[in-house]
Amino acid sequence: MSFSTSAYKKAIDDRDVENAAKYQPSPNGTTYCNIFAQDVASDYGTPLPSGTCSTMLKALYGNNTPHWYSVTYSQAQSRANQGYTTIGITSDHIVIIYPHGNTPSSVSDLYMSMAGYKCFNDTKITYAWKQSDLSNVKFYSWYE
Structure with a gap:
């Protein structure tokens, strides 16, 4: 598969999370x-x-799910900006990290898309x- 920022944005945007019933x-x-996160991925x-x-969090913990690896918040935004599927997750919520082109200086600087x-x-x-x-949010990104 060929990963790109535009293809990743399209995969997220095409789901129309804000309006889809x-x-x-x-x-x-x-x-x-x-x-929503599973559909986009x-x-x-x-x-x-x-x-x-x-x-999902239990399956991802310890990098036990093939291709999914734990990353820092700054790596999360960077990987999303490069077109790689990246998530933020806790035991009761998950978001898709959105490619925004920014370099975060804290977790609160990340961009995301979510249902909830x-x-x-x-x-x-x-x-x-x-x-x-x-501080409880864990980040994971897809690696080929």
């Missing part, structure tokens, strides 16, 4: 962040483990987690 929170509060040929955020309590495309990671929770 599939990703909107249900009236009972169920959210679909894991489904699958569309781009870089499949994530299946299941809930907690299940609200659906966002290409916005700051602080819309996904409170500042105090950002």
Whole structure:
């Protein structure tokens, strides 16, 4: 597979997370962040483990899922900027790191797309987690 920033952006943008009914929170509060992330990764040929955020995080822990490796927050944004599928994840939420071209000086400088309590495309990671929770976010990126 050929990875590029434009192809990665297209894989994310084509899912239209902000408007697609599939990703909107249900009236009972169920959210679909894991489904959105899995759909983007699958569309781009870089499949994530299946299941809930907690299940995915356990599968990714210790770099036990082929092609998925732990990265720092700065590597996460850099890898996304280069067109590699990259995620931020905790046991109860996952985001796709969005290629934004920036070099972050802190975790709060990362850009992401997500489904959840609200659906966002290409916005700051602080819309996904409170500042105090950002230190708990683990980052993983796809390597060939």
